[in-house]
Amino acid sequence: MTVTTTGDLPDEVHDVAIVGAGVVGTAIARELARYRLRIALVEASDDVGNGTSKANTAILHTGFDATPGTLEARLVREGYQRLTAYAAETGIPLEPLGALLVAWDEEQLAALPALAEKAARNGYDETSVLDADAVYAREPHLGPGALGALEVPGESIICPWTTTLAYATQAVRAGVDLHLNCPAGAITTRGDHHEIATPRGVLRTRHLVNAAGLYSDEINRRLGHEEFTVTPRRGQLIVFDKFARGLVDRILLPVPTALGKGVLVAPTVYGNVMLGPTAEDLDDKTATGSSADGLASLREKGARILPELLAEEVTAVYAGLRAATEHGDYQIHADPDRRYVAVGGIRSTGLTASMAIAAHVVELLTDCGLDPGPEREIEPVRMPTIGEAFPRPYQRADLIAADPAYGTVVCHCERVTRGEIRDALTATVPPASLDGIRRRTRALGGRCQGFFCGAEVRAQFEAATAVQDRTAQDRTAQDRTAQDRTAQDRTEARR
Numbered sequence: 001m002t003v004t005t006t007g008d009l010p011d012e013v014h015d016v017a018i019v020g021a022g023v024v025g026t027a028i029a030r031e032l033a034r035y036r037l038r039i040a041l042v043e044a045s046d047d048v049g050n051g052t053s054k055a056n057t058a059i060l061h062t063g064f065d066a067t068p069g070t071l072e073a074r075l076v077r078e079g080y081q082r083l084t085a086y087a088a089e090t091g092i093p094l095e096p097l098g099a100l101l102v103a104w105d106e107e108q109l110a111a112l113p114a115l116a117e118k119a120a121r122n123g124y125d126e127t128s129v130l131d132a133d134a135v136y137a138r139e140p141h142l143g144p145g146a147l148g149a150l151e152v153p154g155e156s157i158i159c160p161w162t163t164t165l166a167y168a169t170q171a172v173r174a175g176v177d178l179h180l181n182c183p184a185g186a187i188t189t190r191g192d193h194h195e196i197a198t199p200r201g202v203l204r205t206r207h208l209v210n211a212a213g214l215y216s217d218e219i220n221r222r223l224g225h226e227e228f229t230v231t232p233r234r235g236q237l238i239v240f241d242k243f244a245r246g247l248v249d250r251i252l253l254p255v256p257t258a259l260g261k262g263v264l265v266a267p268t269v270y271g272n273v274m275l276g277p278t279a280e281d282l283d284d285k286t287a288t289g290s291s292a293d294g295l296a297s298l299r300e301k302g303a304r305i306l307p308e309l310l311a312e313e314v315t316a317v318y319a320g321l322r323a324a325t326e327h328g329d330y331q332i333h334a335d336p337d338r339r340y341v342a343v344g345g346i347r348s349t350g351l352t353a354s355m356a357i358a359a360h361v362v363e364l365l366t367d368c369g370l371d372p373g374p375e376r377e378i379e380p381v382r383m384p385t386i387g388e389a390f391p392r393p394y395q396r397a398d399l400i401a402a403d404p405a406y407g408t409v410v411c412h413c414e415r416v417t418r419g420e421i422r423d424a425l426t427a428t429v430p431p432a433s434l435d436g437i438r439r440r441t442r443a444l445g446g447r448c449q450g451f452f453c454g455a456e457v458r459a460q461f462e463a464a465t466a467v468q469d470r471t472a473q474d475r476t477a478q479d480r481t482a483q484d485r486t487a488q489d490r491t492e493a494r495r
Contacts, residue, residue: 002172002177003172003178003428003429003430004177004179004180005180005432006200008201009040009179009201009202013193013204013206014039014040014177014204014205014206015037015038015205015206015207016037016206016208016209016365016370017039017042017194017203017207017208017209018040018211019042019208019209020043020210020211020212020213020215021042021048021049021164021168021180022048022051022053022164022211022213023049023053023160023164023351023354024213024343024346024350024357024358025043025209026048026049026167027354027357027358028343028357028361029041029171030174030176031359031361031362032176032358032365033170033174034375034376034378035372035375036373036376037372039171039177040177040179040203041176041177042179042182042196043179043181044181044215045181046181047431047433047436048165048168048178049160049161049165049168051213051214051321052214052320052323053160053213053351054160054164054320054439055318055319055321056160056235056320056348056351057237057264057274057277057348058157058158058159058266058269058274059155059156059157059266060080060084060155060157060158060352061080061155061352062077062080062119062124062152062154062155063076063123063124063352064115064119064122064127064154064155065101065118065122065256066122068118068121068122070330072330072349072353073122075330075353075357076352076353078353078356078359079352079353079355079356079357080154080352082356082359083354083355084156086166086355087163089380090170090381090382090383091162091382092162092166093158093159093269093385093387094158094159094269094387095267095389096153097155097249097267098151098152098153098155098250098251099151099152099155099252100138100150100151100152100250100252100253101115101149101150101152101253101255102135102142102146102149102252103148103149103255104304106147109148111255112149112255113129115127115150116128116129116150119152124154126152127153128150128151129148129149130149130151132148134149135148135149138249138250139249141248141308143303143304143305145304155251155253157251157266157268157269158269158351159270159386159387160351162383163351163354165429165439166383167354169383169427169429170378172429173378173379173381173428174378178429179203180432181199182198182199183198184196184197184203184219187208187219187222193205193206194208194338194339196208206339206370207340207365207368207369207370208223208338208339208341209340209343209361210223210341210342210343210344211343213323213346214232214285214321215230215285216228216342216343216344216345217229217325217344218230220344223335223338223340224338225333225335225342227333227342228325228327228344229325229326230285230323230325230344230345231282231283231324231325231326232281232283232284232287232322233279233281233282233321233322234278234279234280234281234282234287234319234320234321235276235277235278235320236276236278236290236294236298236318237275237277237298237317237318237319237320238274238275238295238298238302238316238317239272239274239317240272240273240275240309240312240313240315241315242271242447243312243313244272244309244312245267245271247273247308248265248266249267251264251265252264252265252305252306263276263278263298263302263305264276265302265306269387269389270386270388270442270445272315273309275298275299275302275305278297278298278319280294281324282321285321287321290318290319295317315447315449316445316449323344323345323346323347324347325344327345330343330344330345330346330353331343331345332344332357332360332361332364334364334368336368339368340368341361341364341368343357343361384423386442393406393419394416394417403419405419405422406419406420410453410456410457410460411441411442411443411444411445411446411450411452411453412452412453413445413446413447413452414442416442416453418460420441420443421437421441421443421457422464424441425461426464427440430464431461434457434458434461437457437461443457
């Protein structure tokens with residue numbers, strides 16, 4: 001198992017290479033790791049889940065409002081079941097809170113029965129239409145004027161960071177090579193394999209999977225395909241302090257529009273309350289900054305949904321870019337002649353559908369000539385607990401008795417201990433930045449945004465990085481010594 005961030009790529013031909021280590025790419029790597037294949041997962045940034053996957057609404061969708069008969073509808077439905085079970089197995093924070101699809105005018109109210117019928121066509125028959133009294137009985141802090149709602153009890157909140165990291169961890173432990181800081185450049189097809197140019201050398205692979213998210217259309221064109229064009233759709237969100245958590249018990253959804261599910265109010269598994277997202281089609285695939293207009297728009301909508309929320313402190317604002325296309329469905333295509341599968345247009349439902357997408361991609365790869373061989377069991381993983389609904393290390397006397405580092409709180413806003421940060425820094429897929437530590441532990445993510453704990457977290461990070469650098473240097477020196485010996489043996493053999 002290897003995770004590399006520097007150095008030359010191995011000079012070998014892989015069975016499958018996956019471009020993009022977001023939640024979908026890592027899920028595909030994990031699924032393929034269940035077979036004895038030589039697999040490479042390459043990612044342009046320095047961490048997994050560092051693009052669209054780290055900045056979404058973190059909801060596990062039942063698929064009740066998907067377009068019936070689409071590939072997305074099927075994969076969301078299957079993915080919901082798969083990920084629910086996987087979260088329980090691996091310790092990914094997940095809370096089945098349920099949702100209310102709130103109608104604020106007569107037109108929206110009239111649309112609710114049709115949405116319930118649509119849910120039934122998608123295989124979800126647990127919805128019910130509520131009148132205004134029933135809505136306010138469930139959510140008494142809801143703003144005035146709600147006429148009714150569609151209740152969807154199966155909708156859940158989940159941790160997207162832990163999900164991606166769990167997939168990657170399990171894949172790497174099962175033998176997948178994860179190459180970070182490794183953007184894919186020109187792709188050349190030579191007979192029985194592809195050659196992918198990267199700043200770290202050429203990656204060779206017989207089969208190629210494009211899970212590059214916002215850049216999936218660009219990779220697709222390098223393979224001679226133009227089925228879709230990605231338009232980055234920015235979603236800005238506001239995260240409110242934990243004191244706001246008592247205002248809402250469920251996910252509050254609007255009636256959806258053509259641009260998406262609209263602005264929602266939802267608790268998070270970390271104990272906050274989230275408002276968003278916007279839906280802004282842009283030209284710039286790097287425009288992840290927030291805007292004054294976007295945040296003002298969110299506050300205006302939030303004032304109607306949950307007026308008391310706006311009086312609470314804001315912990316953070318952020319924005320993510322979704323990979324929207326001109327099509328209303330996922331763009332997953334196989335080219336058997338080139339042994340290539342494109343996975344594009346995976347929008348906000350991609351987190352939910354990720355495991356089902358992975359299984360579908362493996363099927364497509366077999367259609368492209370991949371012989372995966374017999375399936376095998378891979379080592380299960382258990383991820384660190386960072387959800388508020390579960391016992392955290394600082395609350396566990398048994399952990400603290402065995403290791404006092406779990407009783408030493410470093411980040412007091414989020415109750416993160418020295419032991420948790422240490423574990424993250426020495427994990428199978430360690431963080432390469434302070435932001436990576438935040439996603440793995442919640443340190444630096446509280447109301448002070450690292451003002452009090454930042455220095456100590458940075459000190460731990462820099463100390464661990466220094467150790468990793470020395471280890472990498474020692475490994476490089478050993479590799480060079482081995483190469484020199486091999487060259488010397490060959491010279492002597494020629495003599």
